[in-house]
Amino acid sequence: xxxxxxxxxxxxxxxxxxxxxxxxxxxxxxxxxxxxxxxxxxxxxxxxxxxxxxxxxxxxxxxxxxxxxxxxxxxxxxxxxxxxxxxxxxxxxxxxxxxxxxxxxxxxxxx
Amino acid sequence: xxxxxxxxxxxxxxxxxxxxxxxxxxxxxxxxxxxxxxxxxxxxxxxxxxxxxxxxxxxxxxxxxxxxxxxxxxxxxxxxxxxxxxxxxxxxxxxxxxxxxxxxxxxxxxxxxxx
Numbered sequence: 003x004x005x006x007x008x009x010x011x012x013x014x015x016x017x018x019x020x021x022x023x024x025x026x027x028x029x030x031x032x033x034x035x036x037x038x039x040x041x042x043x044x045x046x047x048x049x050x051x052x053x054x055x056x057x058x059x060x061x062x063x064x065x066x067x068x069x070x071x072x073x074x075x076x077x078x079x080x081x082x083x084x085x086x087x088x089x090x091x092x093x094x095x096x097x098x099x100x101x102x103x104x105x106x107x108x109x110x111x112x113x
Numbered sequence: 114x115x116x117x118x119x120x121x122x123x124x125x126x127x128x129x130x131x132x133x134x135x136x137x138x139x140x141x142x143x144x145x146x147x148x149x150x151x152x153x154x155x156x157x158x159x160x161x162x163x164x165x166x167x168x169x170x171x172x173x174x175x176x177x178x179x180x181x182x183x184x185x186x187x188x189x190x191x192x193x194x195x196x197x198x199x200x201x202x203x204x205x206x207x208x209x210x211x212x213x214x215x216x217x218x219x220x221x222x223x224x225x226x227x228x
Contacts (some may be wrong), residue, residue, distance in 0.1 A: 011130055034215055045204065046219040091156070098210035100158040100169065101217060 004029045006094060008104035016112055018082050023077040023107045030070045033097040037077050040089045040106070049090075050077070060079035067091055082111045115139045117220035119205050125226045131193040134223045136205030137186055145188045146206040146217065147173075147180055156204070162188065163210060195227045 005028045015021050025035070032054050038046040050059045050066040052075070058067040065078040075092060089108045093101035118137045126132055138145045146161040149172075157212065160170035165182040177199075179191045192199055202224050208217040 036216070036217075043224075045221040048216060048218065050115075051216050084117075093156075095215070095217075098144065098163070098215060100148075100161050101156075103156040105155045 004032075004094060004102045006015065006092060006102050006104040008090075008107050010107060011105065012108045012110070014110045014112065017082060017084060019082050019111075020080050020081055021040060021109070023079070023090050023092075023109070025075040025077070025104055026095050027073045027075075027102075030073050031096065032094040033099075035066075035068050035094050036101065037064075037075075037076050037093060038091040038093065040091060042088075046091065081111075082109075084111050084113045087111050102108070117205055117207050117218055120202075120219040122221060122224060123226075125228065126195055127228050128196055129194040130227075131132045131191065131197050132199075132225060132227075134203055134205075134225070136188040136207075136220060138192070138205070138207030139186065139218060140186070141219075142207035142209045144208045144210045145182060145200045147188070147190050148204045148206065150202045150204060150222070151200075154177050159190070159203075185208075192225075195225075197227045200225055200227050 007026045036051045037049045052059050052068045063080040068075045089106040091106045093103040095101045120135045144163045148168040150156045158172045160173050160180040162182050182188045204222045204224045205220045206217040
């Protein structure tokens with residue numbers, strides 16, 4: 003059964019820092035890996051989706067990479083801002099199936 | 114701007130009462146998921162449908178929970194009777210399985226409190 007782990011559980015950084023969030027998964031037979039953002043009391047916003055055949059995806063200051071063989075993905079946030087403060091969740095699935103989520107990393111960016 | 118909608122957004126009820134949550138998936142999406150989020154367990158799948166047919170409800174307590182799709186524009190999740198341990202945020206998500214990306218789009222959630 004797939005297990006998704008995110009480390010660290012919480013992270014505090016000063017504004018302007020570049021940072022990396024980590025996600026690992028136990029079964030490399032994935033179809034997609036998706037990164038989400040969740041603000042307190044809110045729903046999930048999809049940030050990036052990486053297909054199993056891809057190595058990375060970029061959107062603005064965000065870059066997500068995928069290494070299936072080692073069961074790892076990273077989310078790189080460049081030049082962090084206080085508005086980036088949120089919980090970041092990664093999730094994987096097989097084709098057409100439900101997502102399996104990690105517990106998330108709660109990021110706090112101070113000004 | 115296509116999005117998944119859920120009603121109600123908040124629900125407070127007493128133990129033993131019936132609770133019904135509704136979801137309108139994005140038009141054209143053929144797969145609908147119900148997830149539950151708690152502090153202890155995080156986000157977990159309850160059930161999902163493809164083309165309105167249930168594919169997996171293994172995450173759902175069958176004695177009290179039921180999920181249906183009466184038509185392509187409506188998915189429902191019902192709890193009867195509700196218990197305090199059902200307090201959580203319930204998310205609906207939809208996606209178009211069969212496309213290149215299989216991306217899932219989430220609704221805003223229903224925050225349920227059972228007293």
